[in-house]
Amino acid sequence: MNSKRTGEKVIYWVMRGITYLVVVFIAYILIDILVHGLPAISWEFITGDPEKSGAEGGIFPAILGTLFLVIGTIVVALPLGMFSAVYLTEYAKQSKFTQTIRMAIVTLAGVPSIVFGLFGLGLFVVALDFGASILAGSLTLACMILPTIIVASEEALKSVPKYMREGSLALGATKWETIYKNVLPYALPGMLTGAILGIGRAAGETAPILLTAAAFFLPELPSSVYDQVMALPYHLYILATQHPEAQKILPMQYGTALVLLFLVIGLNFVAIILRIKVRKKYKW
Amino acid sequence: MNKQRLKAKIIKYFLQSCGSLSIIIVLLIFLFLFKEAFPFIGSPGIGELFHNIWNPVSFQKEEFGLFPLITGSVLVTILATVIAIPFGIIGAVYISEVASAKEREFLKPFIEILAGIPSVVLGFFGLIVIAPLIKDLFGLNTGLTALTGAVLLAFMAIPTIMSISEDAIKSVPAAYKEASLALGASKLETIWKVVVPAALSGIVASVMLGMGRVVGETMTVMMVTGNAPVISMNPFTSVRTMTATIAAEMGEVTIGSEHYMALFWVGIVLMLMTFSLNLISYRVLKKYGMIDK
Numbered sequence: 001m002n003s004k005r006t007g008e009k010v011i012y013w014v015m016r017g018i019t020y021l022v023v024v025f026i027a028y029i030l031i032d033i034l035v036h037g038l039p040a041i042s043w044e045f046i047t048g049d050p051e052k053s054g055a056e057g058g059i060f061p062a063i064l065g066t067l068f069l070v071i072g073t074i075v076v077a078l079p080l081g082m083f084s085a086v087y088l089t090e091y092a093k094q095s096k097f098t099q100t101i102r103m104a105i106v107t108l109a110g111v112p113s114i115v116f117g118l119f120g121l122g123l124f125v126v127a128l129d130f131g132a133s134i135l136a137g138s139l140t141l142a143c144m145i146l147p148t149i150i151v152a153s154e155e156a157l158k159s160v161p162k163y164m165r166e167g168s169l170a171l172g173a174t175k176w177e178t179i180y181k182n183v184l185p186y187a188l189p190g191m192l193t194g195a196i197l198g199i200g201r202a203a204g205e206t207a208p209i210l211l212t213a214a215a216f217f218l219p220e221l222p223s224s225v226y227d228q229v230m231a232l233p234y235h236l237y238i239l240a241t242q243h244p245e246a247q248k249i250l251p252m253q254y255g256t257a258l259v260l261l262f263l264v265i266g267l268n269f270v271a272i273i274l275r276i277k278v279r280k281k282y283k284w
Numbered sequence: 285m286n287k288q289r290l291k292a293k294i295i296k297y298f299l300q301s302c303g304s305l306s307i308i309i310v311l312l313i314f315l316f317l318f319k320e321a322f323p324f325i326g327s328p329g330i331g332e333l334f335h336n337i338w339n340p341v342s343f344q345k346e347e348f349g350l351f352p353l354i355t356g357s358v359l360v361t362i363l364a365t366v367i368a369i370p371f372g373i374i375g376a377v378y379i380s381e382v383a384s385a386k387e388r389e390f391l392k393p394f395i396e397i398l399a400g401i402p403s404v405v406l407g408f409f410g411l412i413v414i415a416p417l418i419k420d421l422f423g424l425n426t427g428l429t430a431l432t433g434a435v436l437l438a439f440m441a442i443p444t445i446m447s448i449s450e451d452a453i454k455s456v457p458a459a460y461k462e463a464s465l466a467l468g469a470s471k472l473e474t475i476w477k478v479v480v481p482a483a484l485s486g487i488v489a490s491v492m493l494g495m496g497r498v499v500g501e502t503m504t505v506m507m508v509t510g511n512a513p514v515i516s517m518n519p520f521t522s523v524r525t526m527t528a529t530i531a532a533e534m535g536e537v538t539i540g541s542e543h544y545m546a547l548f549w550v551g552i553v554l555m556l557m558t559f560s561l562n563l564i565s566y567r568v569l570k571k572y573g574m575i576d577k
Contacts, residue, residue: 112500204402
């Protein structure tokens with residue numbers, strides 16, 4: 001009996017070890033990039049233009065480009081995703097049509113990012129003739145993050161208790177009035193959580209914008225949605241793999257990686273905090 | 285009153301059309317992949333895709349054989365899955381059955397960070413840290429191998445496998461566990477002989493979803509697998525996956541050329557692979573009530 005106990009204890013420790021190995025790996029990535037990236041960060045690096053094809057200078061146009069892409073993405077994807085979720089939770093009945101929508105959302109969530117790139121290239125860049133541009137890139141990214149926003153919004157809507165709807169309906173409000181005034185306001189913070197997660201994903205993706213929006217170096221900042229942009233993830237990719245002096249400009253690469261990581265993980269962090277706050281605020 | 289009814293109807297139809305947007309996008313994706321790839325069937329002919337050589341830029345004869353790209357993707361995916369499975373499943377069991385509540389509160393969000401790291405950053409880390417490590421460890425000429433890609437992709441699949449397996453484990457009825465414990469089995473025996481087998485289909489689905497993610501991953505593999513389009517099942521050679529081929533070559537092709545169309549065929553194969561992996565796991569998860577019907 002006792003040796004069996006010891007045996008079990010050993011196995012528990014092995015399981016713990018394997019789990020914490022993943023933790024160590026993550027911590028190692030974060031620390032490595034932080035330690036090597038921090039010295040490269042300066043005011044000039046954040047606000048300056050790249051010089052000598054990225055070997056010196058800053059990454060300001062890439063930060064700004066990512067910002068433009070993300071804003072474009074969210075402006076398109078957030079309302080569509082929210083309305084889609086409202087339909088699914090408040091209106092849709094159990095039917096073949098609803099099942100098909102759910103199936104489509106799952107499929108969309110599983111489409112490889114590079115295939116979104118091909119799709120964006122075929123539809124937005126070539127067929128609709130937007131060219132490689134902020135517009136084409138944002139629309140492509142919007143299609144990509146739509147499932148994230150729908151799923152999170154649905155969860156937020158579902159967490160609003162039924163009696164909130166019934167009370168409003170009983171007082172004579174129409175279905176839409178009920179949703180608009182008594183459901184959406186309470187679901188909104190949860191929906192925003194989903195939106196932030198989507199933004200985080202859009203900001204970090206490279207493959208879709210590779211084919212639809214990004215350029216490595218542009219002499220001027222974009223002036224309209226039909227212009228190409230520089231973007232942080234693409235900038236890092238080129239510096240790390242295509243640059244003739246890739247080995248020498250490691251600090252620039254680490255600096256870019258750190259800014260990107262900070263942006264994406266920061267957004268995720270905000271989403272998590274928001275979720276916890278919402279849960280505390282609305283305890284039904 | 286009638287006006288109000290009309291308004292309600294308009295709102296409903298508006299929301300419904302937003303709801304069907306996902307269907308439309310999926311259809312458009314298939315449509316545009318095929319539309320761009322289609323003329324390839326006439327010339328140079330679909331048979332060109334079933335060859336063993338991918339050499340799309342050549343002065344003599346261009347070759348558009350997809351096999352080396354497919355084997356490249358398959359090799360990296362299988363290796364990554366084999367590496368990810370023990371971490372993903374044991375981690376899920378540990379978090380849901382062994383860890384204390386406090387530990388769980390730390391572990392779950394921390395491992396979720398991994399899912400949030402942009403693939404280009406992971407690729408960069410792989411290039412700078414993991415590739416040299418693998419080169420030295422196995423005494424290779426280059427660290428840019430299928431194995432390097434697989435190690436990094438495994439860590440991308442782990443969060444997916446862990447979180448869905450954990451849901452599957454949690455959905456095992458408590459009565460199963462209680463019955464096993466009441467019959468005198470220890471906690472560990474109960475976990476591995478009752479709980480895990482009962483959750484197995486969900487766990488398998490989680491692995492397949494993880495595989496779907498790995499097959500479709502682009503930037504990380506492009507940066508660390510060396511990008512040599514050769515047919516090989518040796519983890520220590522450089523390979524080129526389907527995703528990396530599209531990403532690396534699409535920038536240099538003329539729109540509408542044979543090479544352009546061939547890259548869309550690569551996209552179609554890729555889409556069908558991930559689509560079927562996701563479809564099967566979706567079916568399994570739905571059957572066990574882990575997805576809304």
